[in-house]
Amino acid sequence: MSILQLTPEEIAALWLSAKVAFFCTLLILIPGVLLGWVLARKRFFGKALLDSVVHLPLVLPPVVPGFLLLLLFGSQGFLGKWLQETFGISIAFTWMGAVVASAIMALPLMVRSARLAVSQVDRGLELAAQSLGAHPLRVFFSITLPLALPGILTGMVLAFSRSLGEFGATITFVGNIEGETRTLPLAIYTYTQIPGGDIPALRLVLLSLLLAFAALYFSNVMEQRALRRIGSGDDRA
């Protein structure tokens, strides 16, 4: 099974991908759910615009958001300068930059899922909770959020998966630096550029799949649990 014998570089890529995807999911969880909730429940001026902006990364070829991130977070960029001056950190060319790149690409998936889930939560229950004296904030955390959980999980799965597969924005924003930003897709890309790189590429593809399956399995278990909590499991009644 020498095809499964991993080189240290490949192990590093695997580990990096897992780390990036994990933090990407974590990073967009809260803003994603909040945006989803706002879009599902609120009416305000500029809602259509916000909705559109959220979808941007999905609509554009990944290189474009990657390039925009470079403009923003680069050493000359507005946010990049601010981060550098305030915290002394620079995320360009670091794994944190890879997290940001895939987070931007995955955000629309998270927001859309959360929005769908929230919009299907029974308003009547939220109102009932409020009539029991619960502040809307508490209602959100104690009623809306738990009931929207299956959808939020879906969003997280999509985000995690997208992050695992993200290539264009990442390489454009943070480059392809071994051990720092060379995630599995970048490593796979590298192999595909070399004649005869098919076999090692295939090995990395399998590795990606393994990681994705693990995440999927975990999320399915969580989802079943969430559905069972609200009593809409596989029961016949």
Add this chain to the structure above:
Amino acid sequence: MSILQLTPEEIAALWLSAKVAFFCTLLILIPGVLLGWVLARKRFFGKALLDSVVHLPLVLPPVVPGFLLLLLFGSQGFLGKWLQETFGISIAFTWMGAVVASAIMALPLMVRSARLAVSQVDRGLELAAQSLGAHPLRVFFSITLPLALPGILTGMVLAFSRSLGEFGATITFVGNIEGETRTLPLAIYTYTQIPGGDIPALRLVLLSLLLAFAALYFSNVMEQRALRRIGSGDDRA
């Protein structure tokens, strides 16, 4: 506003992108909804595997699915040969191939959304419909499907958007042929490959956005209508 003055090639790319995204959405609508439904409602051997396979295109760098499509649908490929012999058509290097490429990339988004939507349809209503003598197939079309509509629309928006932004799989599978497979993302890429291409690239980015916004607007109108139909609009009660 000479920046908005489009060349005939750019108009062709715009039109092609719209066409590809439209047919991509159309192509995966039925399989996407069916897969979503199966994953939400059925229990069977191999469900976990199917679930994973559906997510593959999301997890892999787009070049990989593109390359696999090339292997399958190329003139040497299994499906390519079959199509050629049976129908005398070849989809590789045609706009139909671009549709297939972005369909594969968008499928997981469609399936996940549909799955989430179906799993939130009240089983009780489906059972009530059956008790009125409706065959499960009729129940699916008359009850499950309309109630899952907001989620299916979400899936369609995500699919359409993803198709508009799809680059890696498309260029790998069907190349970058003007008027045939050069969609907006590919045209943008082409501009980034040449000196001084930034301004026209930006123009195409804006064009992409316009197309995406139109699609989003349309879908939002549809979604509001669907939600109003089932009485969970923005009403306070």
Add this chain to the structure above:
Amino acid sequence: MIELDYALRRGEFATRVNVTLDDRVTGVFGPSGAGKTTLLGTLAGLVKPDAGRLVLDGECLLDTERGIDLPLHKRRIGMVFQDSRLFPHLTVSRNLEYGYHRLPREQRRFSLAQIVELLELGALLRQKPHQLSGGQRQRVALGRALLSSPRLLLLDEPMASLDVRLKMQILPFMQRVRDEIDIPMLYVSHAIDEVLQLTSRMLVLEQGHVIGYGDFVNVMRDTQVLALARSLGMENVLQVELLSHHPAEGYSVARLGVQSLFIPLSAGAVGDRITISTAASNVALASEPVSGISIQNQLPGTLGQMRQVDHRMLVDVVLDTHTLVAEVSAKAIPDLALSPGMKVHALIKTQALHLYGQAL
């Protein structure tokens, strides 16, 4: 005929039912959580018992041993749910038509117009379920189930949230369904008198078990069942035979044992046996026959057992074939010198007798 034989355990709740229902209409009673909805659900196929066998008119619907499990939509069992379950995306009229317009013409037992008129749904036809009030929703659900012309109709507290006027209007229709169209029904309701308008046959459940099945009068003999009935003011439930009708004067005469009884005008045929009831509080006692009084029924009998229940004094009046329960004030006992064995007359106003099991 419905053969029910199933066992089911769900968490803390375990139910084991084995009974054969041989009536066109059966009332199902029992306290909250007794397993009534579960019983209906099992029949309809919504709930799958752990083990069991269900046979409806000779056709086996379910047999876990033989691996038979007829799918819901082939059972043709209509159900009106406690929580109406209207289709939220369809208008009222589409909801009503759902089980109807695919039905072969010869299987249709009502016309849409008929149901709409009867349930006063005309003004609601274009509404969506979320625009309906609770009572309106339940009426639509009832109409929808009826229009699907099932071979068995299961009703789960269908009128709990209807106002009295509507109840009064719908009940006769349910009676018509029972009499004319001959759809067998299982009717769950906490309002015994509501059910008694449809049938005197009932099934009483408690904690998942059948504690009584049969004619109301007989079922009521059971002490467990009686306790429930007492709290409903149904102490006296009698089967009588119609002797004559006097429409002009608005009464009928019925035979109770060897005695004649004036009852409100009945629609039954002479010779029919019908069920009547009255609360113990409607039965007065007199030591002698009383004249110059509007109370028509003065039945001679003997005082039987006397007992105090809470604050109430209940005394049995033993007639030749039946026993009546009268409630008297404690004060009346010394006043009338009541004691067991004493000869008394039981006085019951014609209007205080309720007739069941017939059209209003």
Add this chain to the structure above:
Amino acid sequence: MIELDYALRRGEFATRVNVTLDDRVTGVFGPSGAGKTTLLGTLAGLVKPDAGRLVLDGECLLDTERGIDLPLHKRRIGMVFQDSRLFPHLTVSRNLEYGYHRLPREQRRFSLAQIVELLELGALLRQKPHQLSGGQRQRVALGRALLSSPRLLLLDEPMASLDVRLKMQILPFMQRVRDEIDIPMLYVSHAIDEVLQLTSRMLVLEQGHVIGYGDFVNVMRDTQVLALARSLGMENVLQVELLSHHPAEGYSVARLGVQSLFIPLSAGAVGDRITISTAASNVALASEPVSGISIQNQLPGTLGQMRQVDHRMLVDVVLDTHTLVAEVSAKAIPDLALSPGMKVHALIKTQALHLYGQAL
């Protein structure tokens, strides 16, 4: 005091309510679709009227003109919904605690244990709502609302799907809530006698409009309202004053005008005015006082109007201060030679009188 003044149009349905409720407990009646749920929803803040003003105990909850609209969670108005609305992801005990455990200790009016015991929820605490029967769900909803200790409690047919035993158990508790804790309530129910156990004050709605508000007795004078009441067997609703109690014998004596009336033992204090009712079918007529009979109340009066309603003969008996309605059989009229102006005695059994507005 609750000032309600609002107008609202929803599709075909238009409602316009302008009434000030000055009672601790008010019953809300009306046929299906009259706007009862809408009224409660408006108060709680679930429904936003097109225009209006709502004032609760001096605090303005809503004033569309002045742009005031107190958010739901600040209104502190508890509601028990027709469709229970339990939180599906929380266990029964978490549902109960939802409005409770965040409440400042001094605002808590019940303990969790108290409510659990009273509503018999002990065995259900760890269940999820989807595992409950319809009646169980409604009990939890009731407990949840009570535990949030609101300053106004809105009840929308809270007991429609409860069995009689539970109703009987819960009603006294509702009475305690009313008496001891002094939570004002609006109570929607189709069962008038259920409501009358809590209050004799009521608001009657029809097609979105208030057709009656005030004491049940007065409201009943309205012909529209009367029609509804009649169908409920509530023809006689009387206010009486308690004169004495005789616990050993199980009765009390009350004053009706200048006459004394034996009624079932009341928990009220001597001097209290309480409401009692009885159906016309419970009132018998005699030309002379009758002795040797268990009927304690024999009220002298004069025959008034006589009329036929459907198959029923209703006759007025004019007492010195009140008028009773008696139902007699058509046959009794020639038998007793009944005619207006004739002196008669109205006979009512002690046990046939229902007491309202007090603990059982």
Add this chain to the structure above:
Amino acid sequence: EDKVTVFAAASLTNALADISAAYEKEKEAKVTQSYAASSALAKQIENGAPADIFISADTKWMDYLQDKKRIEAASRSNLLGNKVVLIAPKGRGFKVDFNAGFDFAKAFDGRLCTGDVEAVPIGIYAKQALGNLNWWNSVKTRIVGAQDVRAALAFVARGECAAGIVYETDAKVSDKVEIVGVFPQETHTPVVYPVARVAGAKNADSAFLTYLKSPFAADIFRKYGFTPLF
């Protein structure tokens, strides 16, 4: 009507587009062009892409197809050459001596951008050159690989990288970078763009291939900074 399909490395986009336009006018023929990474194009041709002519950005992918007998070996020739240059953001140039003794690592602060050194042609040339100059070990941890040469150029133009290694053609057209120096020819294998006819090409006519080697085409290639090798 004549039809010819050209698959060419993406960096040739402008030049080939101009030449094709002229050819179309002159010969009343149709030139279909597809621009992508050489790797993608080679794989597509391997899988039966309807290409007549393939222009690769390096020899490796042309060799790959030749091994697979997917090109007509006889028709293969080196079409263009290019130079590998060291660049810096405009105004931040530094002095370099292209010999092994020079301490390249100290010559600049920050990162060195180029194409991916394993996969992207420019990156491979860069690695060779750095290796031959004995600079590789001291800077390899500071190298940022980009998806392609244009992306590497962008990194330098934005000032994210203090230095970059790109083709001369790219460096010349950006006014945000300056050329610090040209890597000596002997430090890397020559940069050549080989061209060949695809095996079994439907369009047997080599008119377009001939046209590509015409003086007119040479002028256009030169205009975009390439060195015609014919």
